[in-house]
Amino acid sequence: MGRADLNWNPFDQSDPGPCIEVIVMNSHNVIEGWRALGLECPEPLRMKALLDTGASVTVISKTFAKYCKLFQTSEGSEITAIGATHPCGEHAGAISFPDTDLRPFDLIRIRSVDFVKQPYYAILIGRDILQNWIITFDGRSKRVTITD
Amino acid sequence: MAPSGSFSTELKVFERHREEWSRSYPGKFVAIQGDVIAEGFFGSYAEALKAGLRKFGARRSFLVKQVWKTEPVYCIS
Numbered sequence: 198m199g200r201a202d203l204n205w206n207p208f209d210q211s212d213p214g215p216c217i218e219v220i221v222m223n224s225h226n227v228i229e230g231w232r233a234l235g236l237e238c239p240e241p242l243r244m245k246a247l248l249d250t251g252a253s254v255t256v257i258s259k260t261f262a263k264y265c266k267l268f269q270t271s272e273g274s275e276i277t278a279i280g281a282t283h284p285c286g287e288h289a290g291a292i293s294f295p296d297t298d299l300r301p302f303d304l305i306r307i308r309s310v311d312f313v314k315q316p317y318y319a320i321l322i323g324r325d326i327l328q329n330w331i332i333t334f335d336g337r338s339k340r341v342t343i344t345d
Numbered sequence: 346m347a348p349s350g351s352f353s354t355e356l357k358v359f360e361r362h363r364e365e366w367s368r369s370y371p372g373k374f375v376a377i378q379g380d381v382i383a384e385g386f387f388g389s390y391a392e393a394l395k396a397g398l399r400k401f402g403a404r405r406s407f408l409v410k411q412v413w414k415t416e417p418v419y420c421i422s
Contacts, residue, residue: 226395230403251422270394270409272352278421285419289394289409304391306409308419321421 199299203248203341205334213317215334215341219246220293221257221320224304227268227289239266243295244319248332248341252323255292255307261319262288262309276310285310292326300345302326354379355408367414376400378407386412 205215222228222241231238242265256276257267267288276285286309293301305325312319331344355377366375366386373386376397383400387393390409397407 224394226398227403230398234402234404236404249421251420253421254419256421268403269406270397273356274416275418276421277418282418287409289390304394306390323421 199294199297199343199345201294201297201299201343203343204339205341206339207336213247215248216245216318217248217297217322217343218295219244219320219322220295221261221265221267221307222291223266223268224289224291226304239264241265245317246292246320246322247318248327248343249321249323250327252321254325255305255321255323256285257288257290257307257309257320258312258315259286259309260312262286262307265290267307267309270306274308276308283310292320292322297343299343300329302329352406352408355410358382359408359410363412363414366412370412371414372412374409374411376407376409378405383407 203215203217206212220241220243228238267290269286269288271287274285275282288307290307291303329345333342358377358380370386374390374393375386376383376393378401383396393409401407
């Protein structure tokens with residue numbers, strides 16, 4: 198069983214929410230396919246992710262999806278956020294959690310949208326991933342604990 | 346590097362079959378590149394992606410799409 202401990206102060210207006218370090222890269226199946234073809238594989242990228250119980254799916258900033266060269270598998274589907282609709286891309290990717298022993302996710306669908314003026318995180322971890330975890334929040338110590 | 350593609354041809358192929366597929370394979374996933382459809386419908390995104398990689402390789406993007414009569418809209422609140 199893996200575990201991660203995070204700090205989150207919900208009473209601090211400048212705290213964006215419970216964030217975890219993640220490494221996003223292409224799935225191993227895609228990387229193997231590229232290597233077999235002699236194609237270049239981008240380096241995995243470490244970034245901050247927000248645990249977002251309000252997000253039905255996991256969403257990465259389009260800028261970072263391009264930077265990671267995530268293998269794209271669709272475009273044009275829609276995401277709504279606070280009443281507005283945004284077009285999103287879909288990619289096959291892998292997410293792991295450095296410095297923790299949480300189980301990584303390989304070959305999952307990750308949507309991409311433009312994150313506007315968002316300096317704190319590059320990815321929202323949605324309920325498609327959260328459903329695999331037990332998450333507790335201790336308000337007194339302001340600690341979030343994830344176990345899988 | 347495999348380019349991230351425009352999927353206009355693949356989406357047209359999908360739309361041509363949407364009505365029929367949504368009756369026969371609702372909720373299943375299909376992989377399409379150009380106007381070529383990978384054999385079979387799959388129970389998960391990962392299975393469809395692997396089938397697409399077997400059929401088309403990784404050089405060029407291909408569409409992986411879940412079969413629904415109407416497109417779902419995903420919500421972030």
